[in-house]
Amino acid sequence: MKALRQIGARGGVAGKRLKEPKLFVLAAQIFHLLLELSHASVLLRKGLRLLLQLAYCQAVLCDQVVYLRLNNANAVCGISHAPKVGVWHGNFYLGAMPRLSFWMLALLPLTARSQIAVMPLDEPLAVSGELAELRNHHFHSGIDLRTGGVTGKNVYAVADGWVRRIVVRPDGYGWALYLDHPTGFTTVYAHLESFQGEIGAYVRREAERLDRYRLDLYPPRESLRVAAGQVIGASGNSGASGGPHLHFELRDQATEAILDPVAYGLRIPDAPNPPALWARQSGRWRRAGDSLAVDSWNDLAITYPEQGFYAAVDDSTRSAWSLKRWTFDVQRGADGGMALDLHRQQGVRGFLLHPTPTQPAPGWLVNEAWPERPGRYALSVTSGDRSVWRGAVRVANPQKQREQPAATWSDGPWSLQVPARAFSAEQHLQLRSNGRSLDVQPDVAAIKPVHYYWTPDELPDSLRTRTYLAVRDGRGSAKIPGVPTRDGRLHYASKTCGPAQVRLDVEGPQCRLVRRDPDGGVWIRVTDELDPEILSARINGQWTWAYLDLKAELVRVDAAGATGELVLVVGDEVGNRTTFIHTL
Ligand SMILES: [Zn+2]
Numbered sequence: 001m002k003a004l005r006q007i008g009a010r011g012g013v014a015g016k017r018l019k020e021p022k023l024f025v026l027a028a029q030i031f032h033l034l035l036e037l038s039h040a041s042v043l044l045r046k047g048l049r050l051l052l053q054l055a056y057c058q059a060v061l062c063d064q065v066v067y068l069r070l071n072n073a074n075a076v077c078g079i080s081h082a083p084k085v086g087v088w089h090g091n092f093y094l095g096a097m098p099r100l101s102f103w104m105l106a107l108l109p110l111t112a113r114s115q116i117a118v119m120p121l122d123e124p125l126a127v128s129g130e131l132a133e134l135r136n137h138h139f140h141s142g143i144d145l146r147t148g149g150v151t152g153k154n155v156y157a158v159a160d161g162w163v164r165r166i167v168v169r170p171d172g173y174g175w176a177l178y179l180d181h182p183t184g185f186t187t188v189y190a191h192l193e194s195f196q197g198e199i200g201a202y203v204r205r206e207a208e209r210l211d212r213y214r215l216d217l218y219p220p221r222e223s224l225r226v227a228a229g230q231v232i233g234a235s236g237n238s239g240a241s242g243g244p245h246l247h248f249e250l251r252d253q254a255t256e257a258i259l260d261p262v263a264y265g266l267r268i269p270d271a272p273n274p275p276a277l278w279a280r281q282s283g284r285w286r287r288a289g290d291s292l293a294v295d296s297w298n299d300l301a302i303t304y305p306e307q308g309f310y311a312a313v314d315d316s317t318r319s320a321w322s323l324k325r326w327t328f329d330v331q332r333g334a335d336g337g338m339a340l341d342l343h344r345q346q347g348v349r350g351f352l353l354h355p356t357p358t359q360p361a362p363g364w365l366v367n368e369a370w371p372e373r374p375g376r377y378a379l380s381v382t383s384g385d386r387s388v389w390r391g392a393v394r395v396a397n398p399q400k401q402r403e404q405p406a407a408t409w410s411d412g413p414w415s416l417q418v419p420a421r422a423f424s425a426e427q428h429l430q431l432r433s434n435g436r437s438l439d440v441q442p443d444v445a446a447i448k449p450v451h452y453y454w455t456p457d458e459l460p461d462s463l464r465t466r467t468y469l470a471v472r473d474g475r476g477s478a479k480i481p482g483v484p485t486r487d488g489r490l491h492y493a494s495k496t497c498g499p500a501q502v503r504l505d506v507e508g509p510q511c512r513l514v515r516r517d518p519d520g521g522v523w524i525r526v527t528d529e530l531d532p533e534i535l536s537a538r539i540n541g542q543w544t545w546a547y548l549d550l551k552a553e554l555v556r557v558d559a560a561g562a563t564g565e566l567v568l569v570v571g572d573e574v575g576n577r578t579t580f581i582h583t584l
Pocket of ligand 1: 143144246
């Protein structure tokens with residue numbers, strides 16, 4: 001702990017608080033100005049800037065600094081809300097720091113709490129999904145706000161700004177609005193049901209002009225202005241939403257890094273779910289009891305630690321994790337930090353206390369070596385100011401797990417290519433092929449896509465583009481359309497590694513009229529083995545708006561007051577089409 005200085009913050013880690021930071025800030029700013037004016041060599045400038053950053057971090061963010069550590073080899077500082085500064089697995093990264101952003105950064109702590117001037121929904125807000133919650137293949141990048149189980153609630157712009165981006169898609173965020181604010185932030189409002197009048201009219205116009213039903217629009221800058229508190233749309237359940245709610249997100253405009261909205265003024269109640277420690281004993285994950293005996297350090301996991309966590313062995317901090325800011329390029333690290341079996345066995349997502357050797361998830365503030373000898377150790381796990389678990393743990397075999405090297409397995413017409421580090425630990429897979437089916441044991445969730453190749457024996461050329469792979473593992477199942485390769489095989493890439501079967505889809509989606517709403521909406525059920533997509537919707541030959549809700553398998557065609565012939569064309573992922581005609 002000597003080289004370690006932990007500074008008490010919201011994280012509640014024992015340590016000293018820093019004194020008044022203002023002088024440091026002023027000194028740092030003057031220093032920075034001199035640096036910018038000087039014509040020092042690049043290396044010198046980099047060095048000075050690093051020093052400056054450290055001084056700055058220490059000074060300005062005393063309320064938000066989580067961890068600061070200096071040693072002769074490297075300098076690491078982890079800060080919860082400071083753009084451009086962070087930790088990546090022990091390597092200090094700053095990136096190129098533009099001049100202006102430094103000044104913005106310096107002002108940030110002063111303005112941070114007023115970024116969100118108006119709440120995105122009527123208060124009081126209630127939370128159904130937390131920031132950085134573990135999901136499959138990603139960290140939850142926003143906060144899910146409850147809408148009382150219904151859609152149609154007013155959604156407000158949290159600050160003055162303009163519409164940066166509008167997305168309409170059948171999956172993912174569904175109907176989503178991205179607002180830019182002059183303060184350098186972006187806010188995102190997802191799974192909406194509708195957009196406010198002017199924004200809605202723009203979307204319709206563009207959809208017709210482009211003749212598209214899946215949209216990703218960037219209106220001219222500042223053409224669609226919004227004021228703080230203005231209604232920008234209605235909450236909904238569109239896209240991959242599991243029920244009516246508003247997904248709200250705050251990002252840094254320049255880098256699109258995810259930020260913690262609570263640190264910038266979102267008023268939500270305290271997280272109701274305290275984290276818990278889980279342990280894997282004889283292959284089964286259980287809530288940790290008073291004393292523990294596990295095989296290795298990788299058999300310990302903590303369920304969602306909103307405030308991050310610190311794990312200490314024999315009173316020395318070995319790992320600390322907190323995620324309050326991250327970029328999309330590190331999202332897949334979520335799988336590397338997740339206890340995959342725990343989710344499979346108990347349905348809860350937990351974070352490994354000891355980072356896996358494979359794919360370090362972002363957010364590790366401390367990642368010290370854990371003891372490698374078998375023995376009994378004192379373990380304490382803390383989250384926020386709460387002790388999660390404290391006691392003795394006996395570890396039988398704590399040596400580091402070996403990571404998976406790249407490997408190829410083959411059997412009959414099948415081969416499975418696994419890139420290096422595709423699994424969090426080394427796997428010895430057994431393959432047994434049976435024509436179009438392939439049995440893979442054990443089935444294990446992969447962190448990176450694995451590649452299935454199948455050599456068809458008698459498959460007409462016309463069907464080569466109509467295949468998909470149905471594959472399942474402990475996390476779920478997937479259907480992957482096949483891509484013919486030049487050497488006559490079919491290729492399927494998937495993060496699902498387990499028993500697989502090639503199937504053919506030669507028919508277009510099935511369509512069936514469900515009902516017509518009084519407001520003119522026509523609802524059509526559209527089902528397919530694969531994901532359907534709207535290709536065209538026309539009434540009497542005139543373009544009309546339609547939206548596909550993938551999870552409900554419903555298309556809503558906008559047919560207000562129209563009579564005549566509705567022609568809807570839908571397709572699937574392997575190119576089959578269906579034309580549905582209905583007389584209104
Ligand atoms: Zn969400």
